[in-house]
Amino acid sequence: MRIVDSPFSLLFLLLIALSGILLLFKFEILLGKLSLNPYSVVHRKRYYQLFTSIFVHYDLIHLLFNLLTFYFFAPQLELTIGSIPFALLFLTSGIVASLPSLIKYRHNPYYYSLGASGAISGVIFSYIMFYPTSRIYIFFFPLGIPSPLFALLYLFYCIYASKKESNINHEAHFWGAVWGLIFTILFFPDSLLIFLDWIKRIL
DSSP, X not given: OOGGGSHXXXXXXXXXXXXXXXXXXXXXXXXXXXXXXHHHHHHSOOTTHHHHGGGOOSSHHHHHHHHHHHHHHHHHHHHHHOHXXXXXXXXXXXXXXXXXXXXXXXXXXXXXXXXXXHHHHHHHHHHHHHOTTOEEOOTTOOSOEEHHHHHHHHHHHHHHHHTSOOSSOHHHHHHHHHHHHHHHHHHOHXXXXXXXXXXXXXX
16 A cells, blocks of 8 residues: 555645644744634634644644554545545544534634644544454554554543643544544445444454
């Protein structure tokens, strides 16, 4: 598998990587305009931020983590479901992931959210529906976690972490992942049959 065979994966990967240039050259004003500021979206009609915020990042660690995660899952998923559905999944996951913050902080001009994590969560959970027998490896942890178990742990962690004060938007991760499942089941109902067949075989 080559990423050049997955055109939207390559395009999105490059767009995400470009935010590294903004970080390195400290284009903070531009980062602020591209990030999701719910107040600006609601009161100043800057709807474009729902899209642009997916592709910009707060720091290089955040950026590199998302680039690596996206690289490991996106190309294979795009080959599985097709390029246009993949692009719709990625973009709509990013937008749906932002909606809770948009509603919650619509009157707060100082709140900002950014990053591809919500969109990538949608990609990972869609991937899991098609490949339930796969294992997911977490950095510095040598043993692969069965992907359905990882999905459950991930959702529970997002719920737990969202109740604590943090600079990380765990709610966005949660809703991006949930939308990834919903999108996949709606547009690719066979994926649910694949997943249910896997459950039958392990019971």
